[in-house]
Amino acid sequence: MTTATETFEMTAAPIRIDTVRLRVRDLDAVTSFYRDVLGLVPLAEAGSSVTLGTEETPLLHLDGDPSFRPRDPRQAGLFHTAFLLPSRGDLARWFGHVTETDTRLQGASDHIVSEALYLADPEGNGIEVYVDRPPSQWRDRAGDIRMATDPLDLKDLMRAAQDRTWAGFPKGGIIGHVHLQVGDTKEADRFYHDTLGLDIAATYPGASFYGSGGYHHQLAGNTWNSRGAGPRDTFEAGLGEITLGVDPSARQAIMQRLGGDRVADPWGTAFALAQ
Template identity: 35%
Template sequence: MTNIHPAAHIGMVALKVENLPLMSEFYQEIIGLDVKKQTETEIQLGNQEDEKILLRLQKVTPQKKSQSTTGLYHIAFLLPERKNLGDSLYHLLKVNYPLAGASDHGYSEAIYLTDPEGNGIEIYRDKPKEVWTIESDGRIEGITIEMDAEGVLGEATGNFRGMPSGTTVGHVHLTVADLAKTEDFYVELIGMSLKSTLQNSAKFIAAGDYHHHIGTNIWSGRHLPPLPEDMRGLNYFTIEVPSAEDTQAIALRLNDAEYPFEWRENDTTLAVTDPNGIHLLVKVEK
């Protein structure tokens, strides 16, 4: 099997939302993103100084959610430096927005919260790779302990101006129906590598030597149904690769496995749905 290019990464996340003005206000005022493009039914957001789109909010008129489904566990915004995490934490505390937690994972420090429509959010910074626990086989072991909040706040500038230049979607964490089938798809077909497993209930998968670009868990139960198309939540996410040859390599693996996919945007974007009914696009980074 040919692995995906080591520079592959998550590009952006698209969410189906019920209250577009409320969600837009939240991601601007609380998270610190800027509006890049806007229509009556969609808002695209990124950080202040970059043109790259990190988040799309797409208005839907949803049915009521009556049961747990597969979909987004959280979207994770990766900040360039620890001081940026300090600024975000200081801002969230200042506006008194409820936090769901703050953790040190060994390779990163992260704060967690939930948006007004129930989508999980992680805001984090990576520690230097020199302190990551990297095994000889390339696996990267994480931990979950309390984050040094005082230390993080101690590096804050006290001047929060939104998400800084260089902010990216570092990873997406998915609620899935079957861990094994999900691993097979992202490892054998997309070409990523398994980096760590947590008590047979979560797996973390990445391109190259990153700790994870895609987290997967079955904490809401096994064999969940997919999120209906008209229900708010995750619409799709993108994986960006350096060249068209990289998308063609993935297409070849999908073809060989007789796994359905389609080409979009003049055959430059590969659209595929994973075994959990989660949609993703693989496209060349611009």
């Protein structure tokens, strides 16, 4: 069993994901998906916007407008929003839930640092649902974070369910990271490392993973579908904005570099800084 000392304390990281905002064309359908499939709780509704999360914490904002152009999967923007569950048992129970409801999954991977399941919402916005392994297992003998994309042992995962059923997105669940599509990884490194101040925690061919406080990644950027992409279409459905939780000690330095508390990456992906 994973103990508290074997769990990364995300709130101690200087930079972390607070909330994600999506622009959607069918607000009712997408809201229902995140409620019924992920178990998020609708917390607020104002006009054409809905906020979902756990009972105590907002995680996802949806802004609905049928006039948005459908998202282009080859442009810069969202690769996936990754929902981090507190325990392996939670992931096992969620896997049982989507299996019973015939929800289509797009993949299942063992990343060494984590175990992850993948799917997409009704408008093609990518989703990862995952659980971390203990941080003591993340690094090699040289101290470098090791990541891979290996098949996930689903039978072994299901043994962690402990005969309990999925009862909705659990208390303590958060958005652990957001993986983005970018046009160029070197340009992304300059923005996410040099400007935002994140560490380059790991790299793959065509991808960089950016971490804070020793985490394997709160943000990532890849060119697997979007190599050479230019600025995003602001009237296209998809990712609207990412709000970063930032410690006061890091906030002042970041704001000095940014010139304020809002910024966009080179492709127009918007960020806001929260305290």
